Amino acid sequence: MNPYYPKFLDLVNHENKDEAMLYVLELLKEKKIELYDLYDFFLRPVLNEFECNSEDEEICIWKEHVRTSIVRTILESTYPYLIENKKTVKKNNKKVVVVCPSEEFHEVGAIIVTNYFTLAGFDAQYIGANTPKNDIVSAVKALKPDYLALSVTNYYNLVVTKQITEQVKGLFPNVKVILGGNAFNKPGALDHLVYDYHLKTKEDIFILGGK
Ligand code: B12
Known part of the structure; x- marks a missing residue:
């Protein structure tokens, strides 16, 4: 402590x-x-x-x-x-969009994680809490990120997470999907989900960022 x-x-x-x-x-x-x-x-x-x-x-x-x-x-x-x-951070020229899916109001973790991505050298943008699937898709379309990071706390939001990841991967196969947040720590939570990375800590984010 x-x-x-x-x-x-x-x-x-x-x-x-x-x-x-x-x-x-x-x-x-x-x-x-x-x-x-x-x-x-x-x-x-x-x-x-x-x-x-x-x-x-x-x-x-x-x-x-x-x-x-x-x-x-x-x-x-x-x-x-x-x-x-940020002034001392070496940029890695990778863009990440961080978002919480619809019905996910827990956003403190997502905001902190966006700051970690920034400190790890990413161009990181936080979209918001409770973001509908179509808005996530249009953000990916407009911002063209290398990574889409979904922050999910409530276990019940895994259903909508599955829908979002499948749609994003179908439309934008080159966008890497990152999952994070306490919902994924439950046994079996990641089963049947389409994703590229499940990250937990700032160290995981720094490794992904090449630090
Ligand atoms: C604050 C809080 C709220 C706030 C959220 C406010 C806000 N603007 O964010 C309010 C009051 C709105 C709220 C509402 C509810 N909550 Co609430 N809430 C919490 C509480 C106390 C803290 C969550 C938090 O912000 N933690 C601080 C952050 C910094 O930590 P974190 O989220 O773990 O994030 C870190 C990591 O997980 C990771 N991470 C997170 N996201 C990502 C993403 C990526 C890509 C990566 C790499 C890492 C990563 O990095 C973060 C930083 O270190 C938890 C208690 C708990 N033990 O979790 C309950 C808790 C999450 N809530 C719970 C519940 C049930 C609810 C409600 C349904 C009922 C209620 N209590 O009112 C509603 C549901 C709202 C909804 N639809 O989403 C349950 C969830 C249980 C479950 N089903 O999974 C919890 C666990 C409480 C409990 N013990 O029952 N809640």
């Missing part, structure tokens, strides 16, 4: 958005953590390891929303650090 994480977790647990934001900004400014650390050791665990202590499910849902809002604000506000890091 990162030594600065417990304080951050405590601030987020108390829904103290301002202090949580100021705390990580200070850590970044003082170079006590890197942008990668922020993504991997602060933002991801604070969401994925969230445990709601309330018996009341409704309370848990709004608490999850508040927590997500804190993370999103931090994620977007630290974008200037990505711009700064």
